[in-house]
Amino acid sequence: MMSNLYTKIASIVVLLFGILLIFIGTDGFTAFTAETARVNKLLEEKPQFPDVTFEDSKEREYSIEEFKENHVLITxxxxxxxxxxIDLEMNMSELYDKIPKEYIGDKIDFLSISFDPERDDPATLDVYKNMFSSDGETWRMARIRDQKQLNNLLEEFGVIVIPDDYGxxxxxxxxxxxxxxxxxxxVMDYKDVDAAAERIIEILEVGEGQS
Incomplete structure (x- = not known):
């Protein structure tokens, strides 16, 4: 009899402990995947874009300040x-087309950043951008040649990049x-272009009203 009671108590303790672990690991049940938890953490911390030097498809070098006071949408x-x-940049192109033209280059710019700087030199980036109708100005494709700078940016923005043995x-x-x-x-779902466009336009319109 006592043995059964102890077994029930132990089971309840294990259950409660498991619930506690899930609660902690999912930010109080608000995040049920590691990716969701990562995004929630980023949105809470709102990191500052670190000091990096871009080199784009036209071999120009600059920092994030190149975009003046515009918002920048990044992949x-x-x-x-x-x-x-391919899906990511195709959706970026679709999103670009959904933003009102008067905002493009005036209130928002687009920037695709390669995390493979050795292979993605300016010539390669120039060919790649053409696949998605990037104009190289209001939507630029660039690399960060300094690996330490690149690693710092990826870490700050929670971008996970794991190389394999095949490049x-x-x-x-x-x-x-x-x-x-x-x-x-x-941080928006790249698969839901309509929702991303709606949110970006909302932010830009609010900013316009405050200017």
Whole structure:
């Protein structure tokens, strides 16, 4: 009899402990995947875009300040990718077309950043951008040649990049929106272009009303 009671108590303790672990690991049940928890953490911390030097498809070098006080919508990719990066940049192109033309280059710019700087030199980036109708100005594709700077940016923005033995990378993907001060404002699902466009337009319209 006592043995059964102890067994029940032990089972309840184990159950409660498991619930506690899930609660902690999912930010109080608000995040049920590691990716959701990562995004929630980014949106809470709102990291500042670090000091890096870009080199784009036209061999120009500059920092994030190049975009003045505009918002910048960012993706991370590598041109040798044959899977998710293609979908990511195709959706970036679709999103670009959904933003009102008067905002493009005036209130928002687009920037695709390669995390494979050795292979994604300016010539490669120039060919790659043409695949998605990037104009190289209001939507630029660039690399960060300094590996330490690149690693710092990836870490700050929670971008996971894991190389394999065949020159490929496993990585997560999203739309990242930073404001005119380089502060991360939104991390959006790259698969839901309509929702991303609606949110970006909302932010830009609010900013316009405050100017």
């Amino acid at each position: 991370f990719f590598y041109s040798s990718c044959t899977t998710v990066c 490929n990378f496993a990585h997560n993907s999203a739309f990242y929106l930073v404001d005119g001060n380089g502060v991360l404002q939104e």
